[in-house]
Amino acid sequence: MNKFPKDFFWGGSIAAHQCEGAWQEGGKGPGIMDYCTAGSYEVPRRFTKEHEEGTLYPTHEAIDFYHRYKEDIKLFAKMGFTALRISIDWSRIFPNGDDNQPNQEGLDYYKDVIQTLIEYNIEPIVTLFHFEMPIHLVRKYNSWLNRDLINFYLKYVKTVVREYKGLVKYWVTFNEMNHIDPQSEASDFFVYMLAGLTYDELPGDKRESLATIGYNMTLAGVKATKLIREIDKNNIVGCVFGIHPIYPRDCNPVNVMNAFKEMDRDYYQIDAMCNGKFPTYKMKEYEDFGIHLEINHEDAQAFAEGKIDFIGLNYYQTGVSKTGEGNENDEKLFGGVQNPYLKQSKWGWAIDPVGMRYLLNYTYRKYGLPIMITENGLGAVDEFIDGRINDDYRIDYLKQHLREMKKAILEDHIECIGYLMWGPIDLVSATNGEMKKRYGFIYVNKYDDGSGDLSRIPKDSFYWYQNIIQIQGEEL
Ligand code: BG6
Secondary structure (H helix, E strand, C coil): CCCCCCCCEEEEECCHHHHCCCCCCCCCCCEHHHHECCCCCCCCCCECCCCCCCCCCHHHCCCCHHHHHHHHHHHHHHHCCCEEEEECCHHHHCCCCCCCCCCHHHHHHHHHHHHHHHHCCCEEEEECCCCCCEHHHHHHHCHHHCCHHHHHHHHHHHHHHHHCCCCCCEEEEEECHHHCCCCCCCCHHHHHHHHCCCHHHCCCCHHHHHHHHHHHHHHHHHHHHHHHHHHCCCCEEEEEEECCCEECCCCCHHHHHHHHHHHHHHHHHHHHHHHCCCCHHHHHHHHHHCCCCCCCCCHHHHHHHCCCCEEEEECCCCEECCCCCCCCCCCCCCCCCCCCCCEECCCCCEECHHHHHHHHHHHHHHHCCCEEEEECCCCECCCEECCEECCHHHHHHHHHHHHHHHHHHHCCCCCEEEEEEECCECCCCCCCCCCCCECCCEEECCCCCCCCCCCEEECHHHHHHHHHHHCCCCCC
16 A cells, blocks of 8 residues: 555645735734734844834735635645645734634634635644734733733633634644744744744843743643643644754764754653643753743643644754854754755755654654644745746655655654645745745745735646645655
């Protein structure tokens, strides 16, 4: 049998702030990403306190999925998707985050998106926090530095999970909270995307602030997991982590150890969510650093009761350990030194299909829980030539990754339950805030200066993926 399992989820993954637009429609409040400017590989995105006149904020229109979701979902269905991971923008449901009542228009909007998916037999996989949070919660409460955020988040979670009971079964509490890393100077970018604060704005001891944000989000995640299962025992709850495995720079044991340590930093929250306990080794590390966390005596019980049902992994690339003897190479956004055995995308991301098999094995052996690849894809510049977009490079990237995933499932016996390609339709890049970095099977006629008629055009990869789904990956 050379096919993927019968009930394997084939599909894609998108996020509200990167595709919806309509930032002031339907009762939505301003969210943290609505204050994030456009950028590029060379020019980093900026986070402005107020909106600057004449500055482009890509989330404001994005690809207008808010108005075009029916058309877009129809195209996903045409490819044969059996699952689509979407995110709910918290600021559409509670515009300020601390409102007494939810915004009905926001609830109705997502209900229609979800029902449209179901009509096409596409399983909705819903992320509750994908860098989307009302800015008011940052301005008034200091974001996740404040434990009150946990209750605001749980109220939002309860509202939507009740609203979509019987329609949505697969829930994701958070996207990539692991990028808050108290042990390194976390990039401004991820601190902002996860907490709406810049690194410089973090009060007092920066490491303590990062540890606090990480702890409070992890606690919110396990509490939400329990709550979601209480609302409907059929619900299946996971959390998504963005992991790029770290290879040692050579077989010098010191460097092997360093690489292990670097990769391990991304796992403490997965440990907490899978093992039912915030890891003691992490608490002791915090003690060593003089970091003090605000912990309540009920927290331990929340961790014990909030274990997740599946692990979502976003995989794009591997890295080489930054630390160790002899480090003269260039560092890239996600860290790591360039690997001489691998090619890179135009954005400097190392293309490593075997790394995906490695990550699946590594994570499955640690926890034994089902894993879903919740994101994987190639950001590239696509061009029209003779009225068509021939994206063979994307097909090649996806083919190689799917082959390695197939080996992980059929040869290594990893319980991998789905492959959700990021982003099946071109959308705003999160780290660069540009349209030029395209991932989709579907081209969107929109450019970095905001121009374009937003029309949708299938690329060659659209038909390739359609065939792969149809034959359940048999030819890979
Ligand atoms: C993941 C995020 O880290 O990477 C997505 O969950 C993001 O939101 C994706 O879009 C790819 O990154 P980028 O910067 O190329 O859009």
